[in-house]
Amino acid sequence: MSKPEVAIPGSPVVPKMVGPEHVIQFSCHKGIGCWNACCSNIDISLTPYDIIRMKKRLGISSTEFLREYTVPHEMEKDGIAGVKFRPVDNGTACRFMKAEGCSVYEDRPTACRYYPVALLSMRKQDEYTDTESYALVKEDHCKGHEVARRVTIADYRKEQGVEEYDELARGWRQLILKKKSAGPAIGAPSLKSRQLFFMACYDIDTFHDFVESEAFGKLFKLPAEEKAMLMADDVELMQFAFRFLKQVLFGENTIALDEAAAKERVEKWRARQMQIEREAAERLAKLEEGMYEDTDECVENEGSCSRD
Ligand code: SF4
Ligand code: SF4
Numbered sequence: 001m002s003k004p005e006v007a008i009p010g011s012p013v014v015p016k017m018v019g020p021e022h023v024i025q026f027s028c029h030k031g032i033g034c035w036n037a038c039c040s041n042i043d044i045s046l047t048p049y050d051i052i053r054m055k056k057r058l059g060i061s062s063t064e065f066l067r068e069y070t071v072p073h074e075m076e077k078d079g080i081a082g083v084k085f086r087p088v089d090n091g092t093a094c095r096f097m098k099a100e101g102c103s104v105y106e107d108r109p110t111a112c113r114y115y116p117v118a119l120l121s122m123r124k125q126d127e128y129t130d131t132e133s134y135a136l137v138k139e140d141h142c143k144g145h146e147v148a149r150r151v152t153i154a155d156y157r158k159e160q161g162v163e164e165y166d167e168l169a170r171g172w173r174q175l176i177l178k179k180k181s182a183g184p185a186i187g188a189p190s191l192k193s194r195q196l197f198f199m200a201c202y203d204i205d206t207f208h209d210f211v212e213s214e215a216f217g218k219l220f221k222l223p224a225e226e227k228a229m230l231m232a233d234d235v236e237l238m239q240f241a242f243r244f245l246k247q248v249l250f251g252e253n254t255i256a257l258d259e260a261a262a263k264e265r266v267e268k269w270r271a272r273q274m275q276i277e278r279e280a281a282e283r284l285a286k287l288e289e290g291m292y293e294d295t296d297e298c299v300e301n302e303g304s305c306s307r308d
Contacts, residue, residue: 171242
């Protein structure tokens, strides 16, 4: 399963992809000389499930959590919205780091659980499911690699409670891989679709209001029982958000549409497109008219214009 990779200069990622049975030597425990070093200089991307766990832990809405504790970023120039932890003001440390360790340990994000292992998800264009492999992150400050404890990556994932986190982020990872493997043929997503992706993936409380709205109910035919279940459970709603995005971004229809409302929507969209084209043509005509008027003046006033 292991395969040589090209080393990235200065990167702490060991350039070798390995499988779940690969054995690593690592242990992290209170009292180790580098305690908290990894949380003092963070670059942590969050998954949708990480956000649900964190906002629940802090007793705030996803909108508040995003505003207070995160910064948005673009993932690998693919026009895909991502979210990272915002460090402390004027510093690089995690806001949840305390002298005794992580203050949100039971709900810490996926990246914190995985460290010093990195998850690499890949999907080939002609394959629907993604394949997962791993790489080791070796940073000079981390003394955990010097502790003589050997463990397979599979057991380490179990020990750190990563399996549940990965399972619940699968739909999100598939969306990202789908966009990446679609390549430039699909082009950069519109601002509207990026906003929709951000809301559905990261701001679950706003997505909740959206699904509950009259406009959503008019367009999508959700059985009352299913809707009630989604409205009561953030994790179910998050899985539904991934389905919803697959439908609106990639045309993978799994949510029934109200045919009449969908037709009305398409007609409205066409009418709007025609209006935009008409307005653009009018603006162009006015611009050309203005150009010729200027040129006529030039002929009359200067007598030296080269126009025939
Ligand atoms: S959430 Fe906890 S483990 Fe993760 S960087 Fe912050 S303090 Fe460290
Ligand atoms: S051993 Fe590594 S992971 Fe553990 S506290 Fe030290 S730097 Fe962080």
